[in-house]
Amino acid sequence: MTKDLNFTYLVRNSVYINLTNRCPCSCTFCLRNNADGVFGSGSLWLEHEPTVEEVCQSLDSWKLDQYDEVVFCGYGEPTVRLDALLKIAQYIRSKSNVKIRINTNGLTDLIWKEKTASKLQGLVDVVSISLNASNKEKYLELTRSKFGINSYDAMLQFAQDCVKYVPKVVMTIVDVVTSPEEQKECEKICRERGITLRIRPYEP
Template structure:
C-alpha cells in the first residue's frame, strides 16, 4: 500500500475504505515510499509483528514519483488534514523523490500540512547537510526518532549501520532542521524506555532547544 490512512488496532486502509469506516472528519494520509532503512530497530514492528511480506505496507517494488502523484491526485482532499511521509521504511532513503513530492503537495494543496517521520540519519546516508533540502516551507513538521539519551543505548536499540556516530549526527540534523522547518519534534517510545531514561531525553532536548514527544508503544 502506497497511500493510506491509519486506524485503531494498527490497521492501514486506503482512504476510500477509511471513509466508509469513519465517514466524518479530516485525517492524516500517509505516503509509503520504500521498505529500505539504515536502522534495524529492536522494537520495530517489522521485527515484532510478523509483518514482512505479509504486511499491506510491504512494497513489492518502490513506487515511482509519478505513481505516487497519481494516487495523491485521486484523493478526496476535503478529508485530508496532513500528508505524512512515513510508511514501512525510512523515507529519506529516497531523499530526492521525497523533496519532489513535498513540493508537489504544497503546489497543489498549500493549505494541507506536511510531515516527515524519520530516523534523522540522512546526513550520514548522503555525506552532507540534508536539512537544507527542506527549505522553502515545503515541510511543516519533522518528527525524528531520538530513542535514547546516549550513543551506546541508541545504537543498542536502533542498530544503525553507521555505528556510535549516528546519535550525534541525528541530534545535529535536528538542530539544523530548526533553520528550515517550523515544528521539529524528537520522539521516544513508551515502554521501550523507563521514566528515568525519558527524563534524561527531555533534558537533552531542552539543552538543544528541541521538543520531545513520548510515542505510544504498539505491540500488535
Template sequence: MLDHKGTRFYGLNYKCPCDCVFCVRKNYDSLTTEGSLWLEHEPELSEIINELKKRDLSKYDEAVFCGYGEPLVRIDTLIEVCKYIRSVSSIKIRINTNGLSDLIHQKPTAHLLSGLVDSISISLNAPSADEYLKITNPEFGIESFQSLLNFAQASKKVIGDVYFSVVDILTEEQILRCKEISERMNIPLKIRHKA
C-alpha cells in the first residue's frame, strides 16, 4: 500500500477508466525494488488507516495518492484517508490523477477535495480530444478530454496548486500544443519520462 519511502499511496484500487498506450502497469508489477504493487485485495478504509498509524508521518514531506489505478475512483475512501492524515499530520497531500473523476462519479468532484488536498497533478496526455482518445483509450469516449479540462479548471479554483503532465512519447509539436493549453488555462505543464 505504501512505497519504500512511505510517501505514496498505491493500491487504493486497480480500476482505471483509461488504457493508456504508455501505462507502466502493462509491463511492470513494481516501480521500485520493494516488490509488486499488485495487492491481494482492494484494502478497506480501516486497513489503510491502520497501516498509516504504523508510520510516523512527521518524517515525510508529502503523501501522494497515485499508483496502479486511478485514485479518484475511490474518492470517498480517499477523502476519509485525507481527513485522517490531516488529523494527525501537517504533511502536504497530492493526488496524481487522470482528471476524469467527474465522469467516473457523474457529478462535479473537485470541490470535494477542497481543504484536504494541497496539490493535484492531472495527466493531460494530449493536445486535443481526438489525440487524447488514441493515446489514453478512455471508456467515456470523446467527451473525456473536455471533462479533464473542466476538472482542471474547477480544481484550480478550489485547490490552487494544479499542474498538467504529459509523457514524453508525444511529438514536439504535440507537446508545444499542450503547452499552449496550459498557458491558456494558467496551469503549469510538466513533462514526464516514460518508465
C-alpha cells in the first residue's frame, strides 16, 4: 500500500476532501478493499490526518467557484472529524459560493454520543447518507458497524434530523448489493421521510 498527502482531489467536476481513514464500519462493498484511490486520485491512504490549516491550504490551490461542489468524502468517514469538517466548511463559505456536500454513513450521533445534525445548518448544502438496506439486520450484515444492531435506527434518525437543517438530503444504496424488492423498500423508507433515494452503481 502506498501513501501520500492527498488531502484534496478531483472527481468529475467536484473537489473532494480526504479528512481521515478512520471509519466505524467495515462495509463488504467498501472501495477501500479494492484499491488505494479513485478516479486517478492517487493513494487516499493518509500518512497523517491533515490539520484544518493543511486542508485549507490545499483548497487554496483550487479555484473553487469553477467546480460543482466541494465534497467531504475520502477514504474514511468524514464526520469522525466533525469539528475539523465544520471549520473547513466555514473557510470554504468565507471564500466561495461553491456547494458543500458531505458523504457520510450517518452514524455521526453514535460517534459523538450526541445529536449532531443541527451543527450542519448554514454550512452544508447537501448531505448524502448511506442507507444501504431496508432493515437493521441487513444493514449490519453489509456495514459491519462497530456500533452493532442500533446503527440502522441511529442512521435513520440522523437523516430525519438533517431534513430540518440541510437544504438537500439524499440517501444512497449500492445497486449490486440490493435486490429489486429491497430497492423498492428503500424507496418507501425515503419517500416517507421526504428524502430522495439514489441507487448508485458499484464502482470497484
